[in-house]
Amino acid sequence: MRIRTARPDDAPAVVALRALVHPYLVRGVESTRRMIAQPPPGEDWTAYVAEVDDTVVGWASAYRNDRTSQADVGEVSTLHVHPEHRGRGAGTALLTAALGHLRDVGARRVRTWALPESLPFARRHGFTPSRELRYSALDLRPAPPMPQPPPGVRLLPLTDVDPRRMHLANLAASDEPEDVPGDSISYENWRYEVWDNLGLDRAASTAAEIGDEIVAFSLVKRDGDRMWSDYTGTVPAYRGRGLARLVKTAALHRAAAGGVRVAYTSNDEANAPMLAVNVRLGYRPVGSSWSCLRELA
Incomplete structure (x- = not known):
């Protein structure tokens, strides 16, 4: 397994992974490709993928949240790891890379999102669950x-x-x-x-x-x-x-x-x-x- 910065041509694999882990989230290939190639202005946005044998098995993005009046807030988007590759360090490696980036850009407080089954992982990495979000169809x-x-x-x-x-x-x-x-x-x-x-x-x-x-x-x-x-x-x-x-x-x-x-x-x-x-x-x-x-x- 290796962790690297995401590239625009990762978009199809990232969207396929998202559909597997979070089937209710909707973001298409071209929209994902654009975000990687042309990140939002002023947010120091970046993303990482976890690869195994040249196959994308994990994804996380990190950025400074300048859409809020709160100071020095960083965000780690919902971290995706393929179910067959969990428990092998991919999630920890992606989160470590994302938090390192946020430190570098001056974030002092971080928000992320975790599925209910991932709350033990979040707690082990210093996160405290705060609010529950309901997805509906x-x-x-x-x-x-x-x-x-x-x-x-x-x-x-x-x-x-x-x-x-x-x-x-x-x-x-x-x-x-x-x-x-x-x-x-x-x-x-x-x-x-x-x-x-x-x-x-x-x-x-x-x-x-x-x-x-x-x-x-x-x-x-x-x-x-x-x-x-x-x-x-x-x-x-x-x-x-x-x-x-x-x-x-x-x-x-x-x-x-x-x-x-x-x-x-x-x-x-x-x-x-x-x-x-x-x-x-x-x-x-x-x-x-x-x-x-x-x-x-």
Whole structure:
């Protein structure tokens, strides 16, 4: 086994590994290839793979989180190791490389995500589980009917929305419960990670407009006939009116009309309003993971 820095041509193997370990996560080959070849600006992003006989059996990425108001936070993405190669040191070697990179770029606090069965591994490496995340799936056969917006509300596909207006709405709505809030992402980074993401389906992604303000939205990232509800949010002043359910239902309807057959999403277990929306839409739980934190000496 060897650990090396990821290369763009690793993307197909990384996506195949992700589909095996986390089948509910949706990120396609070209989107993964772009992230490796052209990392997000200003984040000191890097990734590592574990290889056995020239076959990728593990993956981890690490970066400085500059999307949050919290200082000196580093992230290690969900660490993937092929089930047949666990217990042989690949996970430890990948995590060691990722933490070393974060030390080099000045991170002092680190968040990662761990499957329930991986919590003992996380604890052994100094991480403390903090919050549970629920993954859910929805079969879009049949698709939900297109909802009728209430008076004064317009439903728009993102193809009809200016990205700077969406960025402002995204910032205003980014107060959901989590250990590291994404409350200060710059327009440049938001544009890279959201608007210009190769997986973003702008025709399915939906925003609700009242007057000249974007007040709610639901983003769809797609890979073939699978989609990920990347973020559904409502600007605080407009909550309690059913707008999150409205835009998410519209986005699911449009995605299904475009050929999507199954939708995945995730929610913090403390986010009762959004969990209730998903239950009403028919989502069923398919997995979970834990946000885990540690200090970095």
